[in-house]
Amino acid sequence: MMDSVLQAWVAFFKPLGLNYSFVMDPGELSAFGHGLLVTLQLCAWTIPVSLVFGVLIAAALTSGRPWLARPLQAFVEVTRNTPTLVQLYCAFLVLNMLITQKLGGGNPITPFAWVVIVVALHKGVFHAEALRAGIEAVPTVTMEAARSLAFSRRQILTQVQLPLAVRFALPALVNNLVDLVKMTAIASAIAVGDVTYESIMIWSHRDNVLELLLLILLYFGLLTWLVSVGGRWLEERLRMPGYGQ
């Protein structure tokens, strides 16, 4: 059944000049499928981790404590103004090397984890900027009201400021997440085995670059579309009368 579907697939694209015969090779097909899965896993890990980083960075930046906010501000500037690939190299080739030297071999952090950490921190900075704008958009009257009702600082943050700020920041956050999905492609630079890396492995001896790239573009198109649909659903769900449109 599966075989005949694949055969039909290959036969359908043959006249168009696209050679998808790699799907008939079980080894290459499973490698490609594994790549699809790894990219999905990267997104599934990076999205929540980046959001956590974003909330933490935004909270620190708006905490009003200079010893916390100043170094983080510097970190934000460096992260925003340097390429993610170079950050990944600094983390994977430098920090990873140092950790390995220190521990003498048994390094618990895999390349996959480094990609999650670097991309999540990078996008976390952008989430933080969006959240900060959202936090600043919370009306001061609301804050004063909360303070007059004897909410503590932490309560104001978690129960008043953040719920409102998230709603204000949601469109920007979804935009960042779409960017994040696209950014996971750099995992191929350190051989994590995502869809881009597995495709490079396949096309380097089959010479079917165009065919695979079309599949990759389609796959990323699907993922980014899913994220934006999810974002719109969330916006719809969280909509509060009187706030936003």
Next chain:
Amino acid sequence: MANDLVLNAGRARPQATLPALLSAVLRDPWFVLLLALVALGVGWAVTGTTPAAVQALWHWSPALLRGLGVNIQISVLAMALGTIAGLVVGALSLSPSRVLRRLTRAYVLLFRNAPILVLVYFTTYVFPFELNLGGWNLPFPDWIKVVIGLGLPASANVAEIFRGAIQSIPSAQWEAAQSLAFRRTQIFRMIVLPQCVRRMLPSWMNLYASITMSTSLASLVGVHDLVDTATVASNTVARSDFTILVYFTLLALFFAYCYPIARWTRYLERRHEHH
């Protein structure tokens, strides 16, 4: 209100005096950090106690700067290509023809939602390595393919920036100008476009900075850029302290190029808010 923008465009800005400029620069922590590093380097050179890794970095610095030059060259050309193509696509996306609008929409969606790395692979491996133009065989080097690979997403973004800027001009201005007997091309050239340029500039600069950072991907398709040079240097010297130094120098070089652009962008955005 919007007319003020046009009127103010030619207004002279107050000139900063040299001491004021100096103190402003000295208050910037990044500049102070740079000064401290230079002082440290001079101190090492004078006392002859420069660490071996720093000496190796000094030895490799011309190659690294040449690599940065390649990155800047790619970014400038990609941005030029992206701006020209983007303005055309953006203009077409405002056309009355529905087919054209659909097509430009698809173009923008495709190139904004594709990972830039995948586009770079696309142009590098799908395009031929030689162009055959009527008997002439023109070489088609990888770095030009990277320019195209970065120019495509840039053009999609410029198209969106342009469309947003045009649509942010209140339609009342068109009507007012029409009532003053301006022709359509005149309105566009003398009223709409000057305001659009000012509105587009911050986003355009943001895009340039992001394209510059994306040029680091060129190293993955074998272009000898800054990142590639750093990798070669790190493998050649093969000292772990040099590896640390060279990769953080890489970070610092990109930062030194992109951060002033970001600062200037923010300044322009703030100035725009006043109006």
